[in-house]
Structure formats: structure tokens, C-alpha cells
Amino acid sequence: MRVDWKMFPMKLHYILRYAGTGPLMPFLPVIARQKGVSDHLVGIIWTVMPFFSLLVKTSAGALADYLRAHRAVFLTSLIIMTAALTGIYWSPAIDPEEHPIANATWDAPGTSGDRPPPWDAVRDTDVEGTSVGLCGGNTSECPGASLTRVELPASELATRYEFWFLFFWLLLQFCGYVVVLDLQEAVCFQMLGDAPHRYGQQRLWGTISYGLAAVAGGALVDWYSKDQDEKDYWPAHVMVALFLALDVLVVARLRFSVTDKKISRADVHEVFRRPSVMLTVLTTVVLGLSCGMIGTFHFLLVEDVAAAWDPEFSHLKLLQGLMLGVQCLVAEVPCLFLAGWLIKKIGYVNAFLLSLSTFCLRLCLYAAVTNPWWFLPIELLHGVSYAVAFAGVASYANSVTPEGAEATMQAIFGGVFFGGTGVGGLVGGWLFHIVGGWRAFLFVGVGNGVYAMLYLAAHLAVRRLWPARPPPPQGGKNYDETRSTEEPAREQQLLLNAAQVKLIPATSSSEFNNSDRQHSSEDSEREAVNQRKLTNIVTSV
Known part of the structure; x- marks a missing residue:
């Protein structure tokens, strides 16, 4: 690996x-x-x-x-x-303020404020306290002396x-x-x-x-x-x-x-x-x-x-x-x-x-x-x-x-x-x-x-x-990727067509760019190489 x-x-x-x-x-x-x-x-x-x-x-x-x-x-x-x-x-x-659960307010419709409601009722509503459904539907497990934390209102906080x-x-x-x-x-x-x-x-x-x-x-x-x-x-x-x-x-x-x-x-x-x-x-x-x-x-x-x-x-x-x-x-x-x-x-x-x-x-x-x-x-x-x-x-x-x-x-x-x-x-x-x-x-x-x-x-x-502005990628390519791969191909085809009628040398744009970056001593050698490529292409055509 x-x-x-x-x-x-x-x-x-x-x-x-x-x-x-x-x-x-x-x-x-x-x-x-x-x-x-x-x-x-x-x-x-x-x-x-x-x-x-x-x-x-x-x-x-x-x-x-x-x-x-x-x-x-x-x-x-x-x-x-x-x-x-x-x-x-x-x-x-x-x-927090501490209160017995027996005195806590359980905000559930149809239930009293003295004891927590069963789980099905708690599941449907919010409870005024830090834990919803604290007793799990079994009120016998909620001793009256137990303590729960009461939430302070936003205005107090x-x-x-x-x-x-x-x-x-x-x-x-x-x-x-x-x-x-x-x-x-x-x-x-x-x-x-x-x-x-x-x-x-x-x-x-x-x-x-x-x-x-x-x-x-x-x-x-x-x-x-x-x-x-x-x-x-x-x-x-x-x-x-x-x-x-x-x-x-x-x-x-x-x-x-x-x-x-x-x-x-x-x-x-x-x-x-x-x-x-x-x-x-x-x-x-x-x-x-x-x-x-x-x-x-x-x-x-x-x-x-x-x-x-x-x-x-x-x-x-x-x-x-x-x-x-x-x-x-x-x-x-x-x-x-x-x-x-x-x-x-x-x-x-x-x-x-x-x-x-x-x-x-x-x-x-x-x-x-x-x-x-x-x-x-x-x-x-x-x-x-x-x-x-x-x-x-x-x-x-x-x-x-x-x-x-x-x-x-x-x-x-x-x-x-x-x-x-x-x-x-x-x-x-x-x-x-x-x-x-x-x-x-x-x-x-x-x-x-x-x-x-x-x-x-x-x-x-x-x-x-808006067909002129393609949506995000279709078939695995986005718009920029499609443009970057298709445009050089079209450019190469145009160059080859021009070479066939002997209008311009058949060198790619990348070769032109590379030639411009070389020193003057390398330019002549690059041009000779390109001329040989042109001869080969025209001959093959």
C-alpha cells in the first residue's frame, strides 16, 4: 500500500x-x-x-x-x-432551585400537578423540569421526597x-x-x-x-x-x-x-x-x-x-x-x-x-x-x-x-x-x-x-x-471539468485541420506556452522539433 x-x-x-x-x-x-x-x-x-x-x-x-x-x-x-x-x-x-417532585409542575393536559403522568402522556408533551418521563410511567418509583431541578424562565436567566x-x-x-x-x-x-x-x-x-x-x-x-x-x-x-x-x-x-x-x-x-x-x-x-x-x-x-x-x-x-x-x-x-x-x-x-x-x-x-x-x-x-x-x-x-x-x-x-x-x-x-x-x-x-x-x-x-447554464455534474463531471476537457480537444482538432492545408504549424497550445517559457537558445531547438512533427502529420495525412 x-x-x-x-x-x-x-x-x-x-x-x-x-x-x-x-x-x-x-x-x-x-x-x-x-x-x-x-x-x-x-x-x-x-x-x-x-x-x-x-x-x-x-x-x-x-x-x-x-x-x-x-x-x-x-x-x-x-x-x-x-x-x-x-x-x-x-x-x-x-x-437551580430545588423542589420535591410532588410540588413540581408537569405541563401535560389531563394530568394533575401533584404526580408525574404515565409515559404515554409524557411522550406527547413537554415537562417543566430537566428530565422528561423521569418516572418511566411507574409513579411508585417516584418518592415524594425526591428532588428535581426546575428550569428558570428565560427572563430570569x-x-x-x-x-x-x-x-x-x-x-x-x-x-x-x-x-x-x-x-x-x-x-x-x-x-x-x-x-x-x-x-x-x-x-x-x-x-x-x-x-x-x-x-x-x-x-x-x-x-x-x-x-x-x-x-x-x-x-x-x-x-x-x-x-x-x-x-x-x-x-x-x-x-x-x-x-x-x-x-x-x-x-x-x-x-x-x-x-x-x-x-x-x-x-x-x-x-x-x-x-x-x-x-x-x-x-x-x-x-x-x-x-x-x-x-x-x-x-x-x-x-x-x-x-x-x-x-x-x-x-x-x-x-x-x-x-x-x-x-x-x-x-x-x-x-x-x-x-x-x-x-x-x-x-x-x-x-x-x-x-x-x-x-x-x-x-x-x-x-x-x-x-x-x-x-x-x-x-x-x-x-x-x-x-x-x-x-x-x-x-x-x-x-x-x-x-x-x-x-x-x-x-x-x-x-x-x-x-x-x-x-x-x-x-x-x-x-x-x-x-x-x-x-x-x-x-x-x-x-x-436554463439549458445554457448546465446544472451540477451529470454522469460524473461538472461544468468546469467538461469545459476543461472538451475545449483542448477542439483546439487540437482545429490545429490539425489547419496543418493539413498548411496554414499554420501543427503545434498544440501547450507546446506554444512551453516554448515561450524557455530561453532563446532553446526556442530554436523547440521550433525544429515542431517542424518535424508538422512534416510527419502532413505526410500521414
């Missing part, structure tokens, strides 16, 4: 970068809830962060392209993300400095995260050069690392938090600091080239005048919405289902770590490895349709789970839903990128994607509050299926109404 040493540093970056975020970032919504933030406010926070980061990521991408300072922006954002993730651990919890301290670190880490994400993809495509289809083979190393780190981090948190009332994420924070510090050293020594041409605003604007590009932008928002719904509320749903299934469930973090392991190692790695081949084979449109359909199935299955261990097999759908979508968006952005705007285009499409995750947080939080957790996932899943049909119809209409 041949090792690609040119791309080895980039693979190492992916390994360290995702090993540094895997143990902690998926648990941030759970950590926010544990520190006293309500589920509804968690959704609002995860809505604000992506929209605020839009300004940061697009500005950082444009700055990197304009100043040709990709490495400096890359390193700065990585250091900021590391510092912010570390700061979250030291953010103080919002002091807004007056607490602990909330704003936590919000600051969450916002800062997310801004650093999205800039790192854009710059690493831009640098990776620059290093790949004329082989962008190999992007998935580089990115999959980050997925492997992320899955292993998440499983290890979840198990360590469970072990470290044994006999404690709440989970202590200290082992995860240690892993974050260690791996990301090593990644800073790797990024500082990455070798990649940056084109001398500076970003052209007119070229970027021209890209987004294409109807097919704008349709892809809208689809990216929907894909981001689905990812935002899962990323923000998935583990909250898992915790609620686990608490309802078994109030003494002691392997919660291990289960969540295993879920991430299945997502990354079993589902995402093969899909990333095959993503380039798949997109070439079926085209971007069919790849996005496949992702949307799988998101529909995945979210609907989440809504049906009552035993938390059943979440594990559902995670097998993560590869086709998320990995194909993410690789498709990144590759599509690279395929339509004007020269000199590499980081800018990745930032724009990445901003659109994470803007979609913000919409997912907003919609998910609102649905969680109005209809309850499982119905929220069901509604978003059905919405994916409906949009998939609308997207197909819109694509067919665009291809029919």
Missing part, C-alpha cells in the same frame, strides 16, 4: 482536530442543560450561534483570500476554539451572569470552529490540486478519530463521574486541550500553495447568478437544518427516552459515545471513502436527493424509539445522510470556485450550511416546546421528504428553462 506523503500532514490535522472536538462538542447542548439552561433556550442559543458566525466566517474567508494569509487565519481560529472549549468547563453553573458567561464561551468556540472548518477544506482542496475527488479519502481520517475519541470520552466521563450526582466532563476537556494543542503545531507546518490572483468580487457574484447554484444553496440550508436539529436535540431526546425507560440508567454517556462511534466509524467512514466516486457516478443532484431521503427516514425512526439502545442501529443512516451531504456541499463549492476565491467560496457555502443548522435549532426548539421531543423529530423528518420531491421538480425546471 503506497502512502501519500504529500497529503499525510493534512490527514494528521484531521486526526488531531477531530480527536480534540469529538469528546466534547456533541455534548455541549447536554452540558448547557446540566448547567441550568432550559431546552427551549438551548434551541435559541444554537440558533443564534450559526447566524452570528455567518459574519465571522465570511469575513475570515475573504480576509484570508485577500491577504493570502490562510495559515494565519487558520491558526488563530484554531487557538480561539481551543481556548473557548476549555473555558466552558470553568463556566459556573446557574444555581437573562439577568444571571452565569448564563452570559456560558453563552460567551459557546459563541466563541462556535465561531472558531466554523472558521477552522472552512479553512481546512480550502487548504485540503489546494493540496489535492487536480484530484478534488480524493477529498473524502482525506476527511475520513477525521471521522475515524472523532468516533474513537467520542467513545473513549464518553466512557471516561462515565467512569470519572461514578457516584456523583451529575456528569463531570473533566476527562473530555483534558483530551480537548491535548489534541488541539498538537494540532496547532501540525497546522503551523502544513505546506500548501496559494494562488497569486486575488479574489474578484465580480467573479463571485457571477457564480451566484446561476439558477442551479442558487437551488443548491437552498438545498444546503435544508440539509443544514436537519443536521442542526440532530446536533442540538438528539442527545436531549436520548436522555429523555433513557430516563423514561429506566430512571436508574447508568450507562448514558457510554451509550451516547457508542452512538457517535457507530455514526463515525461504521457509517460515515465508508461513505466518505466512497463519496468522490458516488458523486462522480450519480451527480450532485442525485447525491443531495439521496441525503434528503435518508434524513427523512432517520428522523422519523428517532421519533419511534422508546428503548434507548435502539438508537444505535439507527445511527447507521448517518453516513448516507450527513457524510454524503457534507462531502457534496464541499465538493460542489470547490467545483464552482473562481480562481483566488477558494476560502471565500468555502466560507459562503459553509455559512449557508451552518445558517441552516441555526434554523434547525430555532425550529427544533420551537417544536420541542409546542409539540414535544418525538413529534419535533417526526415533523422535521417529514419535511425533508417533502422538500426532496420539491427539489427534484425544481431541478428539472431549471435544467429545462
Whole structure:
């Protein structure tokens, strides 16, 4: 097996970068809830962060392209993300009020406020407290003297400095995260050069690392938090600091080239005048919405289902770590490895349709789970839903990128994607509050299926109404690839035809360009070679 040493540093970056975020970032919504933030406010926070980061990521991408300072922006954002993730651990919890469960308010229609309702009722509604379905439908297991944490209203949280301290670190880490994400993809495509289809083979190393780190981090948190009332994420924070510090050293020594041409605003604007590009932008928002719904509320749903299934469930973090392991190692790695081949084979449109359909199935299955261990097999759908979508968006952005705007285009499409995750947080939080957790996932899943049909119809209409501007790749080639391979062939044919009537020498444009770059002593020799080629061609004709 041949090792690609040119791309080895980039693979190492992916390994360290995702090993540094895997143990902690998926648990941030759970950590926010544990520190006293309500589920509804968690959704609002995860809505604000992506929209605020839009300004940061697009500005950082444009700055990197304009100043040709990709490495400096890359390193700065990585250091900021590391510092912010570390700061979250030291953010103080919002002091909760303690009340007996007998006095807690259970916001379910048809039930009294004195006792928790059975599981079927809890499943249909939100509960005013940190755990939904705490008693699992068996009220005899809920002693009246038990304590539960009551969520503070948003108006009260807004007056607490602990909330704003936590919000600051969450916002800062997310801004650093999205800039790192854009710059690493831009640098990776620059290093790949004329082989962008190999992007998935580089990115999959980050997925492997992320899955292993998440499983290890979840198990360590469970072990470290044994006999404690709440989970202590200290082992995860240690892993974050260690791996990301090593990644800073790797990024500082990455070798990649940056084109001398500076970003052209007119070229970027021209890209987004294409109807097919704008349709892809809208689809990216929907894909981001689905990812935002899962990323923000998935583990909250898992915790609620686990608490309802078994109030003494002691392997919660291990289960969540295993879920991430299945997502990354079993589902995402093969899909990333095959993503380039798949997109070439079926085209971007069919790849996005496949992702949307799988998101529909995945979210609907989440809504049906009552035993938390059943979440594990559902995670097998993560590869086709998320990995194909993410690789498709990144590759599509690279395929339509004007020269000199590499980081800018990745930032724009990445901003659109994470803007979609913000919409997912907003919609998910609102649905969680109005209809309850499982119905929220069901509604978003059905919405994916409906949009998939609308997207197909819109694509067919665009291809029919604007045939001069081809849609994303058909039969494995995008518009730029087709143009780059067909135009030289036409040029060679014209040159050969001209040679046959002895109008011009039968030399290719590449030979002309090479001759211009040689010294005067080599020009005469090149011309003699070309004349001999002309003689051979004419003779053969």
C-alpha cells in the first residue's frame, strides 16, 4: 500500500482536530442543560450561534483570500476554539432551585400537578423540569421526597451572569470552529490540486478519530463521574486541550500553495447568478437544518427516552459515545471513502436527493424509539445522510470556485450550511416546546421528504428553462471539468485541420506556452522539433 506523503500532514490535522472536538462538542447542548439552561433556550442559543458566525466566517474567508494569509487565519481560529472549549468547563453553573417532585409542575393536559403522568402522556408533551418521563410511567418509583431541578424562565436567566458567561464561551468556540472548518477544506482542496475527488479519502481520517475519541470520552466521563450526582466532563476537556494543542503545531507546518490572483468580487457574484447554484444553496440550508436539529436535540431526546425507560440508567454517556462511534466509524467512514466516486457516478443532484431521503427516514425512526439502545442501529443512516451531504456541499463549492476565491467560496457555502443548522435549532426548539421531543423529530423528518420531491421538480425546471447554464455534474463531471476537457480537444482538432492545408504549424497550445517559457537558445531547438512533427502529420495525412 503506497502512502501519500504529500497529503499525510493534512490527514494528521484531521486526526488531531477531530480527536480534540469529538469528546466534547456533541455534548455541549447536554452540558448547557446540566448547567441550568432550559431546552427551549438551548434551541435559541444554537440558533443564534450559526447566524452570528455567518459574519465571522465570511469575513475570515475573504480576509484570508485577500491577504493570502490562510495559515494565519487558520491558526488563530484554531487557538480561539481551543481556548473557548476549555473555558466552558470553568463556566459556573446557574444555581437551580430545588423542589420535591410532588410540588413540581408537569405541563401535560389531563394530568394533575401533584404526580408525574404515565409515559404515554409524557411522550406527547413537554415537562417543566430537566428530565422528561423521569418516572418511566411507574409513579411508585417516584418518592415524594425526591428532588428535581426546575428550569428558570428565560427572563430570569437573562439577568444571571452565569448564563452570559456560558453563552460567551459557546459563541466563541462556535465561531472558531466554523472558521477552522472552512479553512481546512480550502487548504485540503489546494493540496489535492487536480484530484478534488480524493477529498473524502482525506476527511475520513477525521471521522475515524472523532468516533474513537467520542467513545473513549464518553466512557471516561462515565467512569470519572461514578457516584456523583451529575456528569463531570473533566476527562473530555483534558483530551480537548491535548489534541488541539498538537494540532496547532501540525497546522503551523502544513505546506500548501496559494494562488497569486486575488479574489474578484465580480467573479463571485457571477457564480451566484446561476439558477442551479442558487437551488443548491437552498438545498444546503435544508440539509443544514436537519443536521442542526440532530446536533442540538438528539442527545436531549436520548436522555429523555433513557430516563423514561429506566430512571436508574447508568450507562448514558457510554451509550451516547457508542452512538457517535457507530455514526463515525461504521457509517460515515465508508461513505466518505466512497463519496468522490458516488458523486462522480450519480451527480450532485442525485447525491443531495439521496441525503434528503435518508434524513427523512432517520428522523422519523428517532421519533419511534422508546428503548434507548435502539438508537444505535439507527445511527447507521448517518453516513448516507450527513457524510454524503457534507462531502457534496464541499465538493460542489470547490467545483464552482473562481480562481483566488477558494476560502471565500468555502466560507459562503459553509455559512449557508451552518445558517441552516441555526434554523434547525430555532425550529427544533420551537417544536420541542409546542409539540414535544418525538413529534419535533417526526415533523422535521417529514419535511425533508417533502422538500426532496420539491427539489427534484425544481431541478428539472431549471435544467429545462436554463439549458445554457448546465446544472451540477451529470454522469460524473461538472461544468468546469467538461469545459476543461472538451475545449483542448477542439483546439487540437482545429490545429490539425489547419496543418493539413498548411496554414499554420501543427503545434498544440501547450507546446506554444512551453516554448515561450524557455530561453532563446532553446526556442530554436523547440521550433525544429515542431517542424518535424508538422512534416510527419502532413505526410500521414
